[in-house]
Amino acid sequence: MSLTDSIEARARNVASQPLVVTNRRGGFLVGTAHSVRDIWAHRGLLYLLVRREIRSRYKNSTLGIVWSLARPLVQLGIYYFAIGHMLGARSSIPDFAIFVFIGITMWGLFADIVSGATTSLNANAGLVKKVYLPREIFPLSTAGSALFNFGVQLVVLLSAIAIWGSFAFDPRLLLAPLSVAVLLVFATALGVLFSAVNVYLRDTEHFVEIGLLLGFWFAPIVYSYSFVHKALDGNWIEQIFLSNPVTLAVIGMQRALWTGGSNQPWPPGLEFRLLVALLASVVLLWLTQRIFARLQGNFAQEM
Numbered sequence: 001m002s003l004t005d006s007i008e009a010r011a012r013n014v015a016s017q018p019l020v021v022t023n024r025r026g027g028f029l030v031g032t033a034h035s036v037r038d039i040w041a042h043r044g045l046l047y048l049l050v051r052r053e054i055r056s057r058y059k060n061s062t063l064g065i066v067w068s069l070a071r072p073l074v075q076l077g078i079y080y081f082a083i084g085h086m087l088g089a090r091s092s093i094p095d096f097a098i099f100v101f102i103g104i105t106m107w108g109l110f111a112d113i114v115s116g117a118t119t120s121l122n123a124n125a126g127l128v129k130k131v132y133l134p135r136e137i138f139p140l141s142t143a144g145s146a147l148f149n150f151g152v153q154l155v156v157l158l159s160a161i162a163i164w165g166s167f168a169f170d171p172r173l174l175l176a177p178l179s180v181a182v183l184l185v186f187a188t189a190l191g192v193l194f195s196a197v198n199v200y201l202r203d204t205e206h207f208v209e210i211g212l213l214l215g216f217w218f219a220p221i222v223y224s225y226s227f228v229h230k231a232l233d234g235n236w237i238e239q240i241f242l243s244n245p246v247t248l249a250v251i252g253m254q255r256a257l258w259t260g261g262s263n264q265p266w267p268p269g270l271e272f273r274l275l276v277a278l279l280a281s282v283v284l285l286w287l288t289q290r291i292f293a294r295l296q297g298n299f300a301q302e303m
Helices: 003-016 028-041 043-057 064-086 096-118 125-130 137-164 171-200 204-218 225-232 236-242 245-257 270-302
Strands: none
Touching: 028 043, 028 270, 043 137, 064 096, 064 137, 096 137, 096 171, 096 204, 096 245, 125 270, 137 171, 137 245, 171 204, 171 245, 171 270, 204 245, 225 236, 236 245, 245 270
């Protein structure tokens, strides 16, 4: 068969294929259903992207996955000695090392998802411009990779608690998965939004980087909630502080795993606050996905 005949045969084959409508916006509800079905239909590709993200992070690395522990352990050492010993926080916060490591582990999950998702579309510009696929899978793949790293760090955290602390086998352990769910959904919602905006405004990733540096200090990671409660005495500023889903997720994880803080004050109705935060985060994820769907039409042209 000649080259011309081959091209003509391929053209006839393409022409015989049924027309498939892609990127259907629809309304808020209908459009969401289309997007969810589209992402589910490409779940195999999503899995491959998550695996690629994990492998690329440790490519040509001798220590491999050990590096996922390096940053949180170094942070733990810095905060433990600088704030725990030099500033005396260790004397007022029991099991200070475990307390700080819980906060660092939770914050690491949030920061990895948001920062990775923000740059995910531009990092995969070649795929975005050449083939059609649901573009949401790129920020979702970074969330999957961050969740894997979080799992590794969580194993180390639980091992440390088992060695130096103790587990309280009571219903408060249920706060741990609820807190992770709040943090995961909220971070993914922000990541989906920032990834779309970053295509049009490349300064977004730098704003996000600065925001994460500041946001670290708005969650009780190196200081306890009791410090905030004593300073604000339950006024409206404290209520604003507790309206942050990241703050609630960190406090919820501490309440579940930090047995040394059993006698510390905790926000009233913490379980209810976490459930409300989870519901609000789901709504936020829905809204940001619809904004993403409206913005993705010109992604290829903007890259």
